[in-house]
Amino acid sequence: MDKNPFNSSSQDVEVRKGPWTMEEDLILINYIANHGEGVWNSLAKAAGLKRTGKSCRLRWLNYLRPDVRRGNITPEEQLLIMELHAKWGNRWSKIAKHLPGRTDNEIKNYWRTRIQKHIKQAESITPGQSSEVNDQASTSQVSISNTVDTMDISHSAPTHQANMDAYPPPLPADQSNDNYWSMEDLWSMQLLNGE
């Protein structure tokens, strides 16, 4: 019952997995700049990438797209995420649509690593406010106001950082990860390559 065409259709072509290389990124950016996005598995083949279409799509949407904003979720964005999560639950893509430049993957990661932690902490301080940490919207709704209070994000005064490691100090884009290069770099390289 594997409906995944990426596995079956490609005939013994080795498929690369794991972190993307700079060359692969450039190929993908260049190809999409010239041909547009979509039909990802044929795109992957046509571009000469040994990646699944799925992988290409993910890389493009979550990292390479020129309008992707990276790092530093603002307190406003955080509040919005919490409100929307309370409304819709784990509908990350839906939530992401209300946060321009943010990807569902980023929001999902952010929620799981930061906000959920604080909900747990808040609950351990005030047990019984909500029965358990639950991804479902219903539960979140119960605890959201309490959590927002605890996290002190409703007032975006600088003091909030003191009790909120969910809002880490900003890292310059080009130093947040040595494995990566700034999108400006990539796009300028693409321009050089392109025409």
Added chain:
DNA sequence: AATTGCTGCAACCGCGTGTAA
């Protein structure tokens, strides 16, 4: 200075849905 544990993030996987043949 070395080791261990923790955190955050990129990427993969499986599944559901939409659509064209």
Added chain:
DNA sequence: GTTACACGCGGTTGCAGCAAT
């Protein structure tokens, strides 16, 4: 009406970097 393909979503995992000991 059925089947196969393509896409998108949400959950999970692996690993690099950082902090604590």
